Amino acid sequence: MTGLAEVSSRILAIQTQMQQMATRFGAGIGPTGFASALDAARADAAGSVDTSAGTAGASNTSTAARVGNALNPSGPTGGDIVTAARKYLGVPYVFGGTDPMRGLDCSGLVQRVFKDLGVDVPRLVRHQRLEGTPVPSMKQAKPGDLLVFDGYEHIGIYVGNGKMLHAPEPGERVKIGSVYETPTSIRRVLPAEELQTSAANAAGSLLRTAALRESASAAGTAGSVLAGVPFAGLFTNAGARRGISPALLAAVAKIESNYDPDAVSPAGARGLMQIMPGTARDLGVDPFVPTQAVDGAARLLRQHLTEFGSLPLALAAYNAGGGAVRRYDGIPPYAETQDYVVKVQNALRALGKDAS
Template identity: 55%
Template sequence: MSGIQAIMSRMAEIDALLPSKTTQVDTTAGTDFASALTDALGDASTGTATGADAVTAAQKYIGVPYVWGGTNPATGLDCSGLVQQVYGDLGVDLPRVSRDQAKVGTPVASLEQAKPGDLVAFGSPVHHIGIYIGDGKMIHAPEAGQDVKVGKVYETPTAIRRVLPETSTGGTTALSGLSGADSLTALTGKYGVSSGGSSVYSSLFAQATQKYGLPSGLLSAVAKQESNYNPNAVSGAGAQGLMQIMPATAKGLGVDAMNPTQAVDGAARLLKSHMETFGSVPLALAAYNAGPGAVRKYDGIPPYNETQNYVKKIMANLNAGVAA
């Protein structure tokens, strides 16, 4: 099943659950909707992920310990494991080892021409690889005893490869400047499909809140910030569904991120775990956004603008009494 078909299938399932006045799909517009959705999200053959999305995705793993041969963020990653994980989050299947990763994509002549998201490889044969972030720096998993971190490109790379474009290749439409979630919101409005709202999922939020002992309103506030209550949202970085869960995280939780019931339960479990680990709601939210490794690394909310704003906005919504 294609990505478009999967989304359309999920919308049909959700349609059966929502009140008829809030979810109405004009069946005669099915072809137009699919076409516009393809424009907004990108066809599976081309994708909408960019090099900047790879940098954003990689930031979530900062603080994860280096483990030789590691491919699981929960236990540790090596350099090529990190690269494979990050690009896998974006739907790009890369080889397992660095010497093979250094052959994918297209070559970049020099570091001066490198763009964020490019792969920078070292040694001949290649023995180390990282993800370039600009300004002569990269995110990489250095060596035993260290964590995934931002570091200098310490020597001239023996290979620089561009796997993802600098800008989206998903098409130039009126929606091309929007994020995946915003594009879907615009499309659902255009074609008369409601993305829902807090009231649609209030029972799911309430059940999970009680089940896991979470603060009232937390799950609703997270869903509002993550997807604006859109169960079909897919971000440029690959996060999916109502609660914007990355595919690898969803797999670890054993949930389908595009299924609202499963997504809310999985997000509730994840937030509960983070609260038990870090002892506060703001730190749990920071871990949900940037990864627990980053919270440990900085012993608090990481100094990323995205994460700082994320926590502030959700806490503001929570304090304002967003419906549970």
């Protein structure tokens, strides 16, 4: 079997395996396992791909095998989240608190609980609210889900039976209480069938990147897909680092700014990837610095792909914002956004990539 055929076969096997896991266990892959899978694929996507078979040793193990072996059905569950959170009952509320010995605020509590389980989540509610996958309503909520309130100002952990565990406010302590109002949003970080699908898709994307590099290397034309494209090295590096197609980044830059790192739109979007100032602050990037802009755009696109599960919706969110996509439950009825989605996908095809 050729290296490319092996990779394609393994992608299908991984996706099938994870679908079976979702049915059998209702649990996500372990965060350590998936991180190892991503590291394996990224390492090979950034360099050469060895697809040899049958020789012992990590250096002689194919990317497909390494990624497949790293994926497993073990890992924390929603029940584990609740159990870990109960350890902090009685800890005093302290605004900005992240140390349970001194006190915790609502988002500090969430971050600490997930850290105890080996899962990294952001520090602030406005970022935690984007973790995992959305849950439509309290009817579908399960223990371990994150409940976000007050326009993304407060967060707690659902424990079941209409109750949640949270750090309420100054003068109180971490406690279990009733879900006092309908949450602004509900997020499922662990476990989630949707998260498994996103993980499988991400692994598949990375494997395809590795396979593409292998084919290019075999032909003596590494990186030929972006040959002649401005900033090709930045797109390739950010794609490997963030687990996203370099060609997608190049296509977005083409439509956004025509590869102009100094571009400013009438709406105020800036730089190569046309990032709005507020979004740039949230991402911690300078949109006029190409390296930072491309990395920020890669993170944003990966976030949208994970949340919305399709390229057209992710592109719509990049253009109009994730809120608009959620509000309309699809591509918003804005002519600019609808044209944008088509243009970027056409740019992808022009680069020789499948935009489906």
